[in-house]
Amino acid sequence: QVQLVESGGGLAQAGGSLRLTCAASGRTVSPYYMGWFRQAPGKDREFVASIFISDNTAAHADSVKSRFIISRDNDKNMLYLQMDRLKSEDTAVYYCAAGWKYKVEASPQRQDKYDFWGRGTQVTVSS
Secondary structure, eight states, X not given: OOEEEEEOOEEEETTOOEEEEEEEESSOOTTEEEEEEEEOTTSOOEEEEEEETTTOOEEEOTTTTTTEEXXXXXXXXXXXXXXXXXOGGXXXXXXXEEEEHHHHTTOTTXXXXXXXXXXXXXXXXXX
């Protein structure tokens, strides 16, 4: 079992930055793919970014490429999402997720491949 707790959300102005953090506990996250997803009001939850903890293989959704960067700190069991040049359409609840490599690696953008989820942190971007 892995417990995930997100933090770092809040209110930002368009063009500004926020850094989300996901603290993992329960066991080491090195065998896992980890990802960020988001859900805007009235919309389905969507993929934002993913990273394989052991070799740093990362992927980002087209909508956030060049603006968001996913990273991790294995020693601290932490996952991060640096969000720059924020837009109003980035407003959403952001969720951290973890899943076994063998399940996730072929389709890291698919949320049904992840087994563990945090409760989310709200990000609101004002225009």
